[in-house]
Amino acid sequence: MKVVVIGGTGLIGSKVVALLGEHGHEAVAAAPGTGVDTLTGEGLAEVLRGASVVVDVSNSPSFKDEDVMDFFRTSTTNLLKAEAEAGVGHHVALSVVGTDRLLDSGYFRAKQVQEDLIRASDIPFSLVHATQFFEFAKGLADGMTEDGTVRLPDARIQPMVSDDVAAAVGRTAAGDPVGGVVETGGPEAFRLKEFIRRGLTALNDPREIVTDPRARYWGAALQEDTLLPGPGAHLGATRFADWLARQS
Numbered sequence: 706m707k708v709v710v711i712g713g714t715g716l717i718g719s720k721v722v723a724l725l726g727e728h729g730h731e732a733v734a735a736a737p738g739t740g741v742d743t744l745t746g747e748g749l750a751e752v753l754r755g756a757s758v759v760v761d762v763s764n765s766p767s768f769k770d771e772d773v774m775d776f777f778r779t780s781t782t783n784l785l786k787a788e789a790e791a792g793v794g795h796h797v798a799l800s801v802v803g804t805d806r807l808l809d810s811g812y813f814r815a816k817q818v819q820e821d822l823i824r825a826s827d828i829p830f831s832l833v834h835a836t837q838f839f840e841f842a843k844g845l846a847d848g849m850t851e852d853g854t855v856r857l858p859d860a861r862i863q864p865m866v867s868d869d870v871a872a873a874v875g876r877t878a879a880g881d882p883v884g885g886v887v888e889t890g891g892p893e894a895f896r897l898k899e900f901i902r903r904g905l906t907a908l909n910d911p912r913e914i915v916t917d918p919r920a921r922y923w924g925a926a927l928q929e930d931t932l933l934p935g936p937g938a939h940l941g942a943t944r945f946a947d948w949l950a951r952q953s
Contacts, residue, residue: 706730706731706757706758706879707730707731707733707755707756707757707758708725708730708731708732708733708756708757708758708759708760708878709733709735709752709753709756709758709759709760710722710725710732710733710734710735710759710760710762711735711736711741711743711759711760711761711762711763711780711784712735712736712761712762712763712764713732713733713734713735713736713739713760713762714734714736714738714739715736715762715763715764716838716840716867717762717799717867717870717871717874718734718736718760718762718763719734720867720868720870720871721760721762721871721874721875721878722734724871724872724875725875725878725879728875728879730879733752733756735748735752736763739752740752743763743779743780743781743783743784744776744779744780744783745783746783746787749783749784749787750787750790750791753787753788753790753791753793754791755791756788756791756793757793757794757795758793758794758795758796758797758878759784759788759793759795759796759797760797760798760799760874760878761781761784761796761797761798761799762798762799762874763780765777765812765815768811768812769811770811770812770814770815771811773811773812773815774811774814774815774818776815777815777816777818777819778815778818778819778822781798781818781819781822781823782822784796785822785823785826785828788828789826789827789828793828794828794829794882795828795829795830795831795878795881795882796823796826796828796829796830796831796882797830797831797832797833797874797877797878798819798820798823798830798831798832798833799833799835799870799874800816800819800820800832800833800834800835800886801813801816801834801835801836802834802835802836802863802888802890802932802933802934802938803834803931803932803933804816804817804820804834805817806925806928806931807922807923807925807931808925809921809924809925809926810921810922810923810924810925811924812923812924813923813925820832829882829884830882830884831877831878831880831882831883831884831885831887832885832886832887833873833874833877833886833887833889834886834887834888834889834934835865835870835873835888835889835890836862836863836864836865836889836890836891836932836933836934837862837864837865837932838864838865838866838867838870839864839865839866839867839891839904839943839945839948839949840866840867842864842900842901842903842904842905843904843905843908843910845901846901846904846905846910846912846914848923849920849922850912853912853913854912854913854914854915855901855905855912855913855914855915856915856916856917856919856920857897857898857901857914857915857916857917857920858897858916858917858918858920858921858922858926858927859896859897859898859916859918859927859929860896860897860922860927860928860929860930860931860932861894861895861896861897861929861930861932861933862894862895862896862897862900862932862933863890863891863893863894863895863932863933863934864890864891864895864900864945865889865890865891865892865940865941865943866891866941866943866948868941868943869889869891869941869942869943870889870941872941873887873889873939873941887939888934888935888937888938888939889934889938889939889940889941890933890934890938890940890941891940891941891943891944891945892940892941892942892943892944893944893945894933895945897922897927897932898914898915898916900945901914902914903945903946903949904949907949907952907953
């Protein structure tokens with residue numbers, strides 16, 4: 706089976722390509738660096754020829770509200786059109802647990818538009834909702850730092866390693882379309898403050914971390930369980946402490 710992975714040279718995409726290849730599929734990495742640009746449509750018709758499944762794990766190069774909305778709206782529209790013309794039978798997109806609960810954020814509004822476009826198309830689809838990655842603990846802290854202090858909402862998070870995200874995406878791509886959402890997360894839930902503290906401690910990052918009721922998560926207010934997967938989610942096996950130990 707030929708599977709085209711949009712964003713196939715990135716953190717998740719490269720892992721998905723490798724996993725699908727190990728399981729006997731013809732996995733093709735598609736990205737601007739390989740001559741495929743979903744924003745302009747360049748190379749789409751050629752790379753999708755003969756494809757049974759398209760996996761989209763691409764992301765906007767800019768997180769400014771207007772830029773990220775334009776990226777997901779334009780790229781998803783172009784991709785779905787090209788898939789319909791190529792006769793692709795399954796569209797798999799990686800999205801985020803809690804997207805529909807985070808719409809105060811420009812980024813998550815754009816992800817919701819992406820999902821809405823996919824649902825409205827005639828192509829059978831599966832949406833993989835994943836929790837935050839272990840690898841992005843520092844990035845989260847950077848985005849919530851004011852005057853040298855990391856200010857976080859008081860909420861829980863159930864992060865997972867990128868390898869387990871890729872496994873969930875690959876497993877979904879190799880299966881039948883579900884016509885809805887497949888959720889995946891890590892094996893443990895933490896207070897957001899604890900997750901960030903442990904991540905920064907492992908990097909010898911001395912920033913102070915505080916809980917602030919005014920703090921927002923990429924512009925969105927959080928409830929206790931906004932970032933948690935629901936019942937029935939597939940949970941990865943890799944624990945945060947074990948992953949951190951391997952990094953050192």
